Amino acid sequence: MIATARRVLWQIRRDRRTIALLLGVPVGLLALLRYVFDSRLAVFQHIGAPMCGLFPFILMFLVTSIAMLRERTSGTLERLMSLPISKPALLGGYAIAFGALAAVQAAIVCTVGFLLLGLNADHGAWLVGLLAIGNALLGMALGLFASAFARTEFQAVQFMPAIVFPQLLLCGLFAPRGAMAAPLQDVAYAFPLTYAFDALSRATHSGPLGGTLVLDVAVVIGATLAALALGAATLRRRTP
Amino acid sequence: MVAIRAEGLTKRYGSTLALDGLDLAIESGEVYGYLGPNGAGKTTTIRLLLGLHRPTAGRGELFGIDAWRDPVAAHRRVGYVAGEPYLWPALTSTETFVFLEHLHGSTDAAYRELLVERFQLDADKKVRALSKGNRQKVQLVAAFATRADLLVLDEPTSGLDPLMEVAFRQTVLEAKERGQTVFLSSHILSEVEALCDRVGILREGRLVDEGTLAQLRHLNAQTVEITFDGTPPDLGAVPGVRVVHAAGNAVRLEVTGSPQPLLAALAGRPVVTLTSREPSLEEIFLHHYDGSDHGDRG
Incomplete structure (x- = not known):
């Protein structure tokens, strides 16, 4: 598992653009958001604080879906299947690698967001950071699963608008879910990102955390495990 | 101990029968040559044995383990050296070795260093920057350095230059001395001749012949082409000589064993040119395994 994690990190380290995407872009976007809402800082707080925990989800989905697609199409997946490594260990290795990247990413974004840009996390920036890592793993698991349905990198990128954007729109980040059309409110509860957003929202607002946070986190973890299980089923040895 | 066993191993891809009831029993410590033209089913056999694909029928085992059930x-x-050197382009050779060795557990780092030297590999270069032949070397070094009980090599010298083929042969012989089992899939006759204790010949998914090199004597035949000044004499009756083709002033012969009887028969004849060479695998297949399921052990 450690060997796989190290191999994935070695590969990403070489790819400067991906490093920039993972570590630099979220900070840049957050800073941009701050000055977009220059005269309405309450809105920045409402959107920006949860954003710190959602960036890892979005970017890990993108990076994993493409990285896994490359393994599938370049023949290295068959290579992996011929090695003494089990599927859970392989996926565990990916999870460790992307989890570690997410931790660095979350640390940077949270530091900039909560210390420099004046965002406010009532229950502590560390909680946002932890939730961010969980969301990154959810993004990774979904990306891994999605990569089974793409044949080219272009197709993999198309999953961004198809899988990620609807969840972002419906989760309550841009508009409160209570203000949405009734059917959409129900649909939103079918998406794991809704629960991820609720947890982040609770962590950044005053008020008791309560059992709902635990429930939200449990849903995110459950969705991650389900996506990993589905993803594992797509790592077939029988590549025709 | 049997390293590789196949019983009625069969694989069908759609309407194509890629492997048809293969039976193999390869003893531990044996160097086994698996010979066949492209598309005969060599890679399919390896995929089934390694449990990468599921057999349609029959079973394959490595050291008594069904690789599909317990990969x-x-x-x-x-x-394992795959037919194509698929590796991770962003890693250097050294990183690739470290990754593969970590998974395997049993690795001889000193021997790996020696092999990197022997195959003249720049181990700090990224795999992306390596030619196909060099990527093939990375695979070879990684496989041999694991010191695994069984080495499965799928056309391992494709893309290697002749100097490196020498290094490859030396490395296989070292593995043999250590008692490792080697399964060498190839379509190059001379490579198999030089290395293997036993040879299996695969044609259109079926094992058409199997034996030691001495038993497969016809594999040692030489192809002799002669042009005469005038009509060629009838050489069909010369011992060890088979006329494969005759047209005009030229004949093509297959000579088994000593060429002495042929030379005696040619003495005093108006020979213009004479060439002798090893037959290609295609020629052997054409003459010995064409259409029939049994080898003509002449």
Whole structure:
């Protein structure tokens, strides 16, 4: 598992653009958001604080879906299947690698967001950071699963608008879910990102955390495990 | 101990019968040559044995382990060189070795260094920057350095230059001395002749012949082409000589054993040119395995 994690990190380290995407872009976007809402800082707080925990989800989905697609199409997946490594260990290795990247990413974004840009996390920036890592793993698991349905990198990128954007729109980040059309409110509860957003929202607002946070986190973890299980089923040895 | 066993191993891809009832029993410590033209089913056999694809019928085992059922246990004992050197382009050779060795557990780092020297590999270069032949070397070094009980090599010298083929042969012989089992898939006759204790010949998914090199004497035949000044004499009756083709002033012969009887028969004849060479695998297949399921052991 450690060997796989190290191999994935070695590969990403070489790819400067991906490093920039993972570590630099979220900070840049957050800073941009701050000055977009220059005269309405309450809105920045409402959107920006949860954003710190959602960036890892979005970017890990993108990076994993493409990285896994490359393994599938370049023949290295068959290579992996011929090695003494089990599927859970392989996926565990990916999870460790992307989890570690997410931790660095979350640390940077949270530091900039909560210390420099004046965002406010009532229950502590560390909680946002932890939730961010969980969301990154959810993004990774979904990306891994999605990569089974793409044949080219272009197709993999198309999953961004198809899988990620609807969840972002419906989760309550841009508009409160209570203000949405009734059917959409129900649909939103079918998406794991809704629960991820609720947890982040609770962590950044005053008020008791309560059992709902635990429930939200449990849903995110459950969705991650389900996506990993589905993803594992797509790592077939029988590549025709 | 049997390293590789196949019983009625069969694989059908759609309407194509890629492998048809293969039976193999390869003893531990044996160097086995698996010879066949492209598309005969060599890679399919390896994929089934390694449990990468599921057999349509029959079973394959590595050291008594069905690799489809328990891939991790089976793969722990195997060093595998795939037909195509698919590796991770962003890693250097050294990083690739470290990754593969970590998974295998049993690795001889000193021997790996020696092999990197022997194959003249720049181990700090990224795999992306390597030619196909160099990527093939990375695979070879990684497989041999694991010191796995069984080495499964799928056309391992494709893309290697002749100097490196020498290094490859030396490395296989070292593995043999250590008692490792080698399964060498190839379509190059001379390579198999130089290395293997036993040879299996695969044609259109079926094992058409199997034996030691001495038993497969016809594999040692030489192809002799002669042009005469005038009509060629009838050489069909000369011992060890078979006329494969005759047209105009030229004949093509297959000579088994000593060429002495042929030379005696040619004495005093108006020979213009004479060439002698090893037959290609295609020629052997054409003459010995064409259409029939039994080899003509002449």
